[in-house]
Amino acid sequence: MRVRELSRPSEGGAPLRDPDPADRRLMTKRAAWLAGLHVLIPGSAQALAGSRRLGRFALGLWLLGWAALLVALVLWFLLPQVLLTLPTNALGLTVVQLLLAAWAIGWLLLTLDTLRLLRLARLAPTGRGVLAGALALALVVGVGGAGWGAWAAGVARSTVGHVFASGRYAAPADGRYNIMLLGGDAGPGRSGLRPDSISVVSLNALTGDMVTFGLPRDTNRIPFADGSPMKKLYPDGYGTGGRCNVDVCQLNSVYTEAQLKEQKLYPDAVKDHSSAGIEATREAVEGALGIPIQYYVLIDMESFDDLIDAMGGVTVTVPDRLPVGGHIVNGKLTGVKVWIEKGRRHLDGNKALWFARSRYGTAGGDYDRMARQRQLEEAMLHQMNPLTLLTRFDRIAKAGSNAVATDLPQGLLGTIGGAAVKARTQKADNIEFVKPDYDPAQPDWTRIHRVVQEALR
Structure with missing residues (x-):
């Protein structure tokens, strides 16, 4: 089903934001779109069918993350020294750990809110199970991956602090x-x-x-x-x-x-x-x-x-x-x-x-x-x-x-x-x-x- 079909006004308004709950076929397709958009572009489901303020905030962070990734990619090829400074010292690893923990919490909240927006009780039985399972998998992968990353950053911080010194900088000799x-x-x-x-x-x-x-x-x-x-x-x-x-x-x-x-x-x-x-x-x-x-x-x-x-x-x-x-x-x-x-x-x-x-x-x-x-x-x-x-x-x-x-x-x-x-x-x-x-x-x-x-x- 095309997105424009979901954007046509229904009796109660636009189907994505104010759908006809009696139309199971439409509700199932709407839920599939929202679930897919949530996985691909976090915050988009909220912007279209939930809290616009929350959606805009999440979309802004998502775009900021892509911008940071692009900058990191450029630095990797041009100045890897700058990029590697963050994950190779205790302070930088603490920042990484906090960012990953914040991501895990944000993904958890957005996924649960998207699940609420799907209105599973109004979907066709088959779609209900498939979409609920897909969001559950996305929740486990997102939160689990970020959680593992935060844990690994903590282990790395401890290792860096144990192995490497905190001072005694020496200048390079002839570069x-x-x-x-x-x-x-x-x-x-x-x-x-x-x-x-x-x-x-x-x-x-x-x-x-x-x-x-x-x-x-x-x-x-x-x-x-x-x-x-x-x-x-x-x-x-x-x-x-x-x-x-x-x-x-x-x-x-x-x-x-x-x-x-x-x-x-x-x-x-x-x-x-x-x-x-x-x-x-x-x-x-x-x-x-x-x-x-x-x-x-x-x-x-x-x-x-x-x-x-x-x-x-x-x-x-x-x-x-x-x-x-x-x-x-x-x-x-x-x-x-x-x-x-x-x-x-x-x-x-x-x-x-x-x-x-x-x-x-x-x-x-x-x-x-x-x-x-x-x-x-x-x-x-x-x-x-x-x-x-x-x-x-x-x-x-x-x-x-x-x-x-x-x-x-x-x-x-x-x-x-x-x-x-x-x-x-x-x-x-x-x-x-x-x-x-x-x-x-x-x-x-x-x-x-x-x-x-x-x-x-």
């Missing part, structure tokens, strides 16, 4: 943010945590141009940055001549030594959402690469498996058969009861952890392990899809807050996130200072500094 990424692993038989995976992501704050530098954990003779208190202890470089204050003198031992024995050198570290080990490692990496490091992100591998389990596992291509656990006795690998077989495999958290951690089973040793860790990181990013987030959001947020430590401030997440969004559309450079091109035991720091600067240009 770039350099972020140190550490994969920490306490491991059996170790005294304290050691970062086994050490890399730096250099991200252009405006264009999203990204370069990643990887440093092997067994790098030796590491020069600390100027001004580092550790440089006074090791002016010729950490590990030079076998000098250090722990059992192994290499890059990842800097964290352990500072954390266990040199806390006094970094009295403000905890206040700055960091630690002595993190700060000493930051200064070592700054000296090694010749660039300032504004922020760090540390992933605790012991909690990393919980994050993967929260995702429902991760699928990777295993290049070589890898042992879960085990140790070397007289040159032979022993104590292995479980293996990760070669090929395409869906791994739970524990096996994914050993996929990234295992030092045995491949000829490349630590360098193969570094490659597998990058492979696992990329697989997780690609498999973190909207459906996974929707169904497992609370578990992922909880596991992530336990697995990640960082000094990134909340107010900068939008800028970093926006640049990262732009980076996904560009080819990123990945430079690993490993053999055969570089010798971690005898690194040429002048050459490495030159390569870094050329890559950033």
